[in-house]
Amino acid sequence: METLANYIGGELVAPQSGTYLDNINPATGAVYGRIPRSGEADVDNAVAVAERAQATWQATLPEQRAAIMERIADLIEQNLEVLAAAESEDNGKPLALAKTVDIPRAASNFRFFARAITQFASESHAMGEAAINYTLRDPIGIVGCISPWNLPLYLFTWKIAPALAAGNCVIAKPSEVTPKTAFMLSILCIEAGLPAGVLNILHGLGNEVGNAIVVHPKIKAISFTGGTVTGANIASLAAPKFKKLSLELGGKNPTLVFANCDMEKTVEGVARAAFANQGQICLCGSRIYVEKSIYPEFSRRLLDKVRGMRVGDPSTPVEQGALVSQAHMEKVLAAIDSARKEGGTVLCGGERIVPEGRCANGYFVAPTLIEGLPLNCETNQQEIFGPVATLQAFETEQEAVALANGTDYGLAASVWSEDLRQSHRVAKQLEFGIVWVNCWLQRDLRTPFGGVKNSGVGREGGLEALRFFTEPKNVCINYE
Numbered sequence: 313m314e315t316l317a318n319y320i321g322g323e324l325v326a327p328q329s330g331t332y333l334d335n336i337n338p339a340t341g342a343v344y345g346r347i348p349r350s351g352e353a354d355v356d357n358a359v360a361v362a363e364r365a366q367a368t369w370q371a372t373l374p375e376q377r378a379a380i381m382e383r384i385a386d387l388i389e390q391n392l393e394v395l396a397a398a399e400s401e402d403n404g405k406p407l408a409l410a411k412t413v414d415i416p417r418a419a420s421n422f423r424f425f426a427r428a429i430t431q432f433a434s435e436s437h438a439m440g441e442a443a444i445n446y447t448l449r450d451p452i453g454i455v456g457c458i459s460p461w462n463l464p465l466y467l468f469t470w471k472i473a474p475a476l477a478a479g480n481c482v483i484a485k486p487s488e489v490t491p492k493t494a495f496m497l498s499i500l501c502i503e504a505g506l507p508a509g510v511l512n513i514l515h516g517l518g519n520e521v522g523n524a525i526v527v528h529p530k531i532k533a534i535s536f537t538g539g540t541v542t543g544a545n546i547a548s549l550a551a552p553k554f555k556k557l558s559l560e561l562g563g564k565n566p567t568l569v570f571a572n573c574d575m576e577k578t579v580e581g582v583a584r585a586a587f588a589n590q591g592q593i594c595l596c597g598s599r600i601y602v603e604k605s606i607y608p609e610f611s612r613r614l615l616d617k618v619r620g621m622r623v624g625d626p627s628t629p630v631e632q633g634a635l636v637s638q639a640h641m642e643k644v645l646a647a648i649d650s651a652r653k654e655g656g657t658v659l660c661g662g663e664r665i666v667p668e669g670r671c672a673n674g675y676f677v678a679p680t681l682i683e684g685l686p687l688n689c690e691t692n693q694q695e696i697f698g699p700v701a702t703l704q705a706f707e708t709e710q711e712a713v714a715l716a717n718g719t720d721y722g723l724a725a726s727v728w729s730e731d732l733r734q735s736h737r738v739a740k741q742l743e744f745g746i747v748w749v750n751c752w753l754q755r756d757l758r759t760p761f762g763g764v765k766n767s768g769v770g771r772e773g774g775l776e777a778l779r780f781f782t783e784p785k786n787v788c789i790n791y792e
């Protein structure tokens with residue numbers, strides 16, 4: 313059984329507590345590794361080494377930082393097979409998904425921000441003949457990055473890469489539920505020659521080591537992705553300390569299907585939006601609204617598609633793997649039960665799946681479509697974060713927009729229509745940080761990424777991330 317270690321000061325070290333948590337393979341339910349149970353003392357150690365590394369890292373040229381980050385990206389690509397296998401084992405996601413999406417994206421995150429920092433520029437403002445202002449963008453110093461379990465290495469690197477590129481030293485915590493690939497990244501960072509103390513990776517529980525990162529006085533900014541309740545808790549601790557905060561939180565994302573959509577393409581896209589990664593992506597389209605005239609045909613085709621999804625052993629060619637943990641599976645099954653109690657009709661799925669063989673004790677839930685629920689029920693208001701979506705018909709564009717906007721979340725929406733004017737008109741009225749038209753999760757890393765309302769604060773991606781991880785300082789020179 314493998315025992316993971318923290319990465320502090322360029323070395324792999326045991327937690328100060330000397331205690332470990334179990335790491336469970338969600339496809340089998342078996343314990344297969346041990347994770348450091350870190351705490352305040354480990355954060356203190358990491359901050360101490362990061363403080364020593366900060367001045368030198370900050371003084372390196374962007375091109376030098378970029379060269380190291382490109383080496384890390386190369387190493388991720390060279391280790392794609394082994395990283396993908398580890399991600400699938402740790403998270404339960406299909407191996408093919410980890411190979412084609414998660415791990416390539418982790419490499420792209422490093423490569424993208426390595427290149428972006430060499431192009432990063434700041435503003436200047438001339439005051440006629442009197443003075444000139446120019447804005448410096450300095451690193452913040454030591455920053456904290458806390459990431460979730462759904463896209464483990466993908467989201468971990470999405471935070472770390474811009475923070476490092478901008479010249480900060482980082483204390484990072486992956487989810488305790490999926491720690492493996494972050495641990496493997498530690499080893500790749502050592503191999504790539506990342507200077508000691510620049511990146512420190514601590515493992516353990518959110519309310520222990522995570523909390524210690526959030527409240528540490530020398531950690532000046534926190535970038536967090538995860539549940540809305542956890543995000544609110546982090547904000548309540550960090551805001552009174554005037555820390556910079558970037559929060560990417562939950563979603564209850566609508567999918568709007570108009571009568572003039574390309575039916576075949578839309579069925580594919582809507583199914584993927586609802587069920588990719590077992591529905592465990594904050595962007596998943598879990599409320600599907602379909603124009604009444606095509607509702608019967610569209611729902612029939614969607615049901616055929618979803619009923620045909622293979623669910624099971626993630627190391628085999630399946631569309632759906634396991635949910636991430638027993639607790640999460642139980643939460644999702646309870647949400648389906650409460651949808652039934654609210655009067656919903658389960659059109660397909662709705663139950664746990666018990667595959668034969670090595671995955672018989674795994675945490676599998678059949679992809680589930682539910683019909684007949686109003687907007688203002690728990691099922692349509694609360695994030696379920698699993699393979700569960702609701703279907704409802706609408707009559708007018710106005711009604712579709714009102715339904716879409718009718719929750720406390722505002723992360724991502726998708727609009728399916730062949731009428732460009734209509735798509736644009738609808739996109740403009742949607743209260744979301746991201747709107748996809750005739751696509752879903754088509755990612756361009758340069759674009760602002762994040763949500764409004766209870767879906768978060770701030771934006772990641774491209775220049776937004778580099779701005780978040782730097783402090784602007786304006787210099788005004790009078791030359792009269």
Ligand SMILES: NC(=O)C1=CN([C@@H]2O[C@H](COP(=O)(O)OP(=O)(O)OC[C@H]3O[C@@H](n4cnc5c(N)ncnc54)[C@H](O)[C@@H]3O)[C@@H](O)[C@H]2O)C=CC1
Nearest residue numbers: 459460486487517518519522523538539542561562594697
């Ligand atoms: N929108 C998203 O991307 C995600 C949403 N979720 C939602 O959140 C629900 C709860 O899932 P969890 O695994 O509990 O996610 P979480 O949001 O609690 O965990 C995310 C990360 O935050 C850390 N964390 C937890 N409590 C913390 C604290 N007090 N201080 C600092 N760090 C802390 C965790 O260790 C993990 O690394 C899920 O059922 C799902 O609905 C979960 C993961 C990702």
Ligand SMILES: O=C(O)/C=C/C=C(\O)C(=O)O
Nearest residue numbers: 462537560593594595755
């Ligand atoms: O950056 C992306 O492409 C996806 C991000 C997804 C999340 O933040 C999430 O599911 O939590």
